[in-house]
Amino acid sequence: MPISPMIDAAVFEPVAANDNTAGFVTLVDDQPIEGGFDPAFGDVTWQTLISGDKTASTGLVLGIATFPANGVLHLHRHAPPEFYFCLSGSGVVTLDGQPHHISPGSAVFVPGNVEHGVRAGAEGLKFAYGFGEDAFSAIEYKFSA
Numbered sequence: 001m002p003i004s005p006m007i008d009a010a011v012f013e014p015v016a017a018n019d020n021t022a023g024f025v026t027l028v029d030d031q032p033i034e035g036g037f038d039p040a041f042g043d044v045t046w047q048t049l050i051s052g053d054k055t056a057s058t059g060l061v062l063g064i065a066t067f068p069a070n071g072v073l074h075l076h077r078h079a080p081p082e083f084y085f086c087l088s089g090s091g092v093v094t095l096d097g098q099p100h101h102i103s104p105g106s107a108v109f110v111p112g113n114v115e116h117g118v119r120a121g122a123e124g125l126k127f128a129y130g131f132g133e134d135a136f137s138a139i140e141y142k143f144s145a
Contacts, residue, residue: 022056028064040143042072044118046129053135061131061139067091067120075117075144080131084108084118089125093118102127115144 031047048054050062065073067089075094084093086106092099093108094117102108102125110116118125133139 024056026050026055033066040074041141042074042117043068044071044073048136051134051136053137058134059132061133061136063129063136065118065125065127065129067118067125069120069122069124071120071124073118075115076141077113077115077144078139078141079112080133080139081112082110083130084110085128087126087128089123090121091119091125092121117144 026049028047028049031049033045033047035041036043036045044065044067046063046065048061048063050057050060052058052061064087065084067073084102084107086102086104086108088104090101090103093102093110094100094115095108095110096114096116100108108127131139
């Protein structure tokens with residue numbers, strides 16, 4: 001039996017737009033470019049897509065990191081685990097001193113408190129990154145000496 005496309009108004013209650021249980025769509029082109037100015041980080045820039053300090057969400061941070069040719073994100077660590085998913089370009093991700101080449105389609109898991117950093121290849125690098133945290137601003141980056 002087909003399901004009716006009609007929703008009973010007495011049963012359906014829309015979720016308020018500012019309630020973090022409402023779904024939403026965000027576009028990378030609508031997000032400001034951050035980073036690229038603090039020498040502690042390197043010359044990487046990023047655009048935050050999902051983060052509780054910017055969007056009506058909890059439990060997930062998602063963004064896009066962009067590196068110029070041979071750009072870097074200096075060695076650092078933070079408590080929450082992180083992932084990278086390479087979208088374009090190539091580079092080397094160093095995890096606890098071990099280099100790993102990445103290219104489009106590569107997924108990287110960075111365990112919590114593991115020292116890691118990134119160096120882009122000659123064509124630059126772009127990857128999605130994420131944390132199972134409420135907000136990007138809550139993640140404390142500790143850069144290596």
